[in-house]
Amino acid sequence: MVRVIAVAAVALCVAALTATPASAHEGDPDYESLVTNSGPKGLEVRVLSGDDRLEVRNQTGEIVVIEGYDGEPYARLFPDGRVQVNERSPATYLNEDPRGDVDVPAIADAEAQPRWRTVEGNGRFEFHDHRIHWMNDADPPKVREDPSARQKVYDWTVPVTVAGTPAAIDGTLWWRGTGGGTPTAAFVLLGIVIVGGIALIVVVRRRRARPTTKAEAW
Incomplete structure (x- = not known):
């Protein structure tokens, strides 16, 4: 489940970076x-x-x-x-x-x-x-x-x-010019999302692997 959430977050980030607005009153962004x-x-x-x-x-x-x-x-x-x-x-x-x-x-x-x-x-x-x-x-x-x-x-x-x-x-x-591709800031944002998703998976797996004590059982 956690892996699915992380992957979804990455997908949303990529979509946000590549999507172009659609409006009845909006010109060509290029x-x-x-x-x-x-x-x-x-x-x-x-x-x-x-x-x-x-x-x-x-x-x-x-x-x-x-x-x-x-x-x-x-x-x-x-x-x-x-x-x-x-x-x-x-x-x-x-x-x-x-x-x-x-x-x-x-x-x-x-x-x-x-x-x-x-x-x-x-x-x-x-x-x-x-x-x-x-x-x-x-x-x-x-x-x-x-x-x-x-x-x-x-x-x-x-x-x-x-x-x-x-x-x-x-x-x-x-x-306008493409400027050579996707801005650096976009890649930084995508990297943060990916790293955050991996860290979340690691933390959850460690918690699941930790043995349960009597106190926790009570």
Whole structure:
């Protein structure tokens, strides 16, 4: 029984070291997307969960329009805090899934007149923009050549307009780098668990092997 407990503890430790979190709102832990230019003054932009999605806040005092993948108006943020999405933009549907794995309805047409729907009232809009993260199943060729090193994958741009004037949100996607494998601290922790389990087995076996005295019998 003790041996089973020790082995289970080791297995749990290994699982903790190798497992990756699963979440509906979590990016790829191997990549990091960073904003290098938020665009015009008053436009606040950041990447959430590494490379998962963009968060945009409009403090410009003007109407900000975010363009979709075909240059169509995708979303707009008003100075009063209203946020609207264009139901005719294909990006409205593609951005619902981190991988864009959705069926785009027939209503979506980048050339059609926009049909706006209000989705927020706090001036904040976050969305999966597929321009900011790696979409292929296979890693980039240069990453496969040397996965241990941190390296740039590509620069990205999300076009916007502010009061009708073209502008852009710019950034860079990075491969974080594996750093050559499992950190030393992880191996130290695993070693402590293994040694502790062995010590526990030894102590219990010695106690079982000790002869029982009359006093103990009483």
